[in-house]
Structures are given as structure tokens and as C-alpha cells.
Amino acid sequence: MIFAPKAKTILDISPYVGGESKAAGVDRVIKLSSNENPFGPPASVVGxxxxxxxxxxxxPDGGCVDLRRALGDLNGIDPDQIICGAGSDEIIQFLCNAYCAPGDEIIYSAHGFLMYAIYARAAGAVPVSVPELNLKADPEAIAGAVTDKTKIVFLANPNNPTGALLLKDEIRSLREALPENVLLVLDAAYCEYVDDPNYSAGHELVGEFGNVVVTRTFSKIYALGGLRLGWGHCPPEIADILNRIRGPFNVSSVAQAAGLAAVEDQGFVEKSIVHNARMRAQVSETLVKLGLTVYPSAANFILVDFETPERAENCRLALKEQGILVRQVGAYGLPSCLRISLGLDNEMDLACGVIKSYLASS
Ligand SMILES: Cc1ncc(COP(=O)(O)O)c(C=O)c1O
Structure with a gap:
């Protein structure tokens, strides 16, 4: 190979395949495949x-000064410890690039978000997948998988695609069980949807431990996935390193303006939380009554088990035929499941109706 990549691990990457957004032969698509906010951005943000x-x-302002100040105020954290990115994906990428050298390892849970392994491999590092317990990250197993090569533990909390949640105490115990020189990255992309009072996104740990980073996104509850905006809350030393390696204008002016307006519209966030909680309960109940297993979710999607990969795939195709797109999760090691994002009332009624007909005819 003449143009061999810098690290062999790059050849091990299977490019990320996002949720489908098109279905041939239908005049309207209901996209329940990427955990987006079905309301779309509020008028204030569009303006x-x-x-x-x-x-x-x-x-744009390369330092995202106004946006970081607004995020700092909203979350009660120091804006100097915030770094903004083109999606939280970019923060994950920065962390891998800054802290992983070829041969190093990162740890993630078996059904964890796929981008951790991709960015780790891109940096030359080896992703180590740790088995989960009943589709939930297992802190003890994670701590037990650490070697002297481990640089980062990535944990999505709630996790995508399982919706599983670890509580505040479990996260704290995990941090305490990890060696000091291993960074714990808490990916809180779905934190706003959690209603368990014993949960925390983990911002309080960033200052306390000095080796915790929390990543957040505007792509989910803030309904801005198309603009690519996310951020990380880091200890000062880590913020300094990431600021050195990021592009000088990595967040567009339009994304910054949207983010600022979005932060100011917490009424929209509240409305989205209330709607999502109602849909999550309602759709889960409907599907359980149809005889399906629905895993408990703390996020804006549910993971539904169809028992066999064939049944899951056939149901996905039946939904797609009606223009309803849901997510295959075979790449996450869950081939008999589908991940269904929670949409509007009428969208979920239609989706449940198609699933019911499919089950009746299969
Ligand atoms: C757990 C998790 N983290 C991070 C992301 C990346 O989000 P974005 O790059 O749009 O901020 C996603 C997107 O699906 C996700 O599910």
C-alpha cells in the first residue's frame, strides 16, 4: 500500500453508518432512527x-466566548473549562487524538456508542470492549479491564443504544476504582431526558477529581443535530490541551448563534422532556402488551427486542415500507433488537400500528 495510514488500526475501522433518512416510494418519512428531537428547533433558534x-x-469567534459563557451560567461551571466542538463527536475525537498514542488502549462497554472505538482506532489506539451485565455497563468489569496501556474509559450515560443508566454513586465508585492516570469520559448526550433523581451527568466530578471529562450535545434535546454543536467540560489542564489541537474555527458562527438562542429557550427543553417522558412510557407499554421486550430507557429512544435477527429485520422493513425509519443495532452487538427514537404522538401511533400488524402477520 503506497498511502498506508499512520496506524494499522485505521484499517480496522468500519465506517460509521448513521440512522437511515430516506425510504424509496413513500411521500412522507417518519425518521425514528437518529434520536433527534421530533419538534425540530424552536422559532427563537430558527430566527x-x-x-x-x-x-x-x-x-466565527474561534473561542466561542458568548456560547461558553451562557453554558457556564446555565450549568454553574467555569466557561474556561468548556471547549466547544462540531458535535460532541469532535470532543471525543480531540480526546483520543490528544491522549492516545499507537498501542494505547481505550475501554468502552460492549454495547456502548460506536464512535469511541472509531476515534480510538483513528488515533492508533486499541479499543477494548468490556462485557455488560443485562445490557448495562458493569463498573467492576470496566475497572478490571484496565491495563498499563489504558488511557481513557468512555461511558455513555445514558447509553446509546440501550438507554441504560448508571447512577451517581455508581459513577463515583467507578472513578474511585480507576487509576488516577486513566481519564474517565462521561458522555452525557442524553442527560436532559433522565428523570431519576439519583442520576447526575457528572459535572461535579470534573472539579473534584481532575481526571473526568463530561461531554454534552446540542444534537438531541436542543434539536440541532444538523448544525453540529457539542461541548466538553474539562479540568483546566485538559481544556488547555484540547484548545491546542482543535481547529481555530471549529464551530461555525451559525451553530454558535443557534446554540446561544437554544440555551436561552429552556421552556423548549422542558416541553421536550415532558413529551419524551410521556411517549417513552406510552410506547413502551404498548409494545410490551404486544409481547415484545422493551429495555428500560432513560433517554429519547427505546431498545426493543424481537427475539431473532430475522424478526427484527422484517419488522424494520415493514416499518420502512410505510416510510417509518428505525435503527438496526447489529453493529452494536444487538442483532435481534431495533432502536426506536421517540417521535410525535401521531408518529408513534403509526409506528406502533405497523409493528402490531407485522406481529399479527408473522
Ligand atoms: C452517546 C452519544 N454520544 C455522542 C453522540 C454524538 O452526538 P453529536 O456529535 O451529534 O453531538 C451521539 C449521537 O448519536 C450519541 O448517541
Whole structure:
């Protein structure tokens, strides 16, 4: 190979396949495949995007100063410890690039978010997958998998695609069980949807331990996946390192304006939380009554078990035929399941109706 990549691990990467967004032969698509907010962005945010577009000829503020200040105020954290990115994906990428050298290892849970392994391999590192207990990350097993090569433990909490949750105490115990020189990255992409009072996204641990990073996103509850905006809350030393390696203008001016307006519209966030909690309970109950296993979810999607990969795939195709797109999760080691994002009332009624007909005819 003439243009061999810098690390062999890059050849082990299977490119990420996102949720489907198109279905041939239907005139309307209901996209329940990428955990997006079905309301779409609120009018205040759309207005801010339109205004910012008028100045799209100007480079953005490379330091995202206003946005970081707003995020700092909202979350009670120091803006200097915040780094913004083109999606939280980019923060994960920065962390792997900054802290993993070829031969190093990162740890993630068996059904954890796929991008951890991809960015680790891109940096030359080896992703180590740790078995879960009943589709839930197992802190003891994670701590037990640490070697002298381990640099980062990535944990999505709640996890995608299982929706599983670890509580505050479990996260704290995990941090205490890990060696000091191993960074714990808590990916809180879905934290706003959690209603368990014993949960925390983990911001309080960032200051306390100095080796915890929390990542957050505007792609889910803030309904801005298309603009690519996320952020990380880091100890000062880590923020300094990530600021050295990021692109000078890694977050567009339009994304920054949208993010700022979105932070100011907490009413929209509240409305989305209430809707999601109702849908999650309602759809789970409906599908359980149909005889399916629905794993408990703390997020804006549910993982549904169809018992065999064939049944899952055939149901997915039956939904797709009606323009309803859900997520295959074979790449996550869950081939007999489908992940279904929670949409609007009428969308979920339609989806449940198709699933019911499919089960009746199969
Ligand atoms: C657990 C988790 N983390 C991070 C992301 C990445 O989100 P984004 O890069 O859009 O912020 C996702 C997206 O699906 C996710 O499910």
C-alpha cells in the first residue's frame, strides 16, 4: 500500500453508518432512527440562525466566548473549562487524538456508542470492549479491564443504544476504582431526558477529581443535530490541551448563534422532556402488551427486542415500507433488537400500528 495510514488500526475501522433518512416510494418519512428531537428547533433558534446567516462571510469567534459563557451560567461551571466542538463527536475525537498514542488502549462497554472505538482506532489506539451485565455497563468489569496501556474509559450515560443508566454513586465508585492516570469520559448526550433523581451527568466530578471529562450535545434535546454543536467540560489542564489541537474555527458562527438562542429557550427543553417522558412510557407499554421486550430507557429512544435477527429485520422493513425509519443495532452487538427514537404522538401511533400488524402477520 503506497498511502498506508499512520496506524494499522485505521484499517480496522468500519465506517460509521448513521440512522437511515430516506425510504424509496413513500411521500412522507417518519425518521425514528437518529434520536433527534421530533419538534425540530424552536422559532427563537430558527430566527437566530437566519440572522447569523446574514454574516456568514465573517469568520466565527474561534473561542466561542458568548456560547461558553451562557453554558457556564446555565450549568454553574467555569466557561474556561468548556471547549466547544462540531458535535460532541469532535470532543471525543480531540480526546483520543490528544491522549492516545499507537498501542494505547481505550475501554468502552460492549454495547456502548460506536464512535469511541472509531476515534480510538483513528488515533492508533486499541479499543477494548468490556462485557455488560443485562445490557448495562458493569463498573467492576470496566475497572478490571484496565491495563498499563489504558488511557481513557468512555461511558455513555445514558447509553446509546440501550438507554441504560448508571447512577451517581455508581459513577463515583467507578472513578474511585480507576487509576488516577486513566481519564474517565462521561458522555452525557442524553442527560436532559433522565428523570431519576439519583442520576447526575457528572459535572461535579470534573472539579473534584481532575481526571473526568463530561461531554454534552446540542444534537438531541436542543434539536440541532444538523448544525453540529457539542461541548466538553474539562479540568483546566485538559481544556488547555484540547484548545491546542482543535481547529481555530471549529464551530461555525451559525451553530454558535443557534446554540446561544437554544440555551436561552429552556421552556423548549422542558416541553421536550415532558413529551419524551410521556411517549417513552406510552410506547413502551404498548409494545410490551404486544409481547415484545422493551429495555428500560432513560433517554429519547427505546431498545426493543424481537427475539431473532430475522424478526427484527422484517419488522424494520415493514416499518420502512410505510416510510417509518428505525435503527438496526447489529453493529452494536444487538442483532435481534431495533432502536426506536421517540417521535410525535401521531408518529408513534403509526409506528406502533405497523409493528402490531407485522406481529399479527408473522
Ligand atoms: C452517546 C452519544 N454520544 C455522542 C453522540 C454524538 O452526538 P453529536 O456529535 O451529534 O453531538 C451521539 C449521537 O448519536 C450519541 O448517541
Amino acid at each position: 437566530a440562525v437566519q440572522n447569523a446567516a446574514k454574516e456568514a462571510h465573517l469568520y
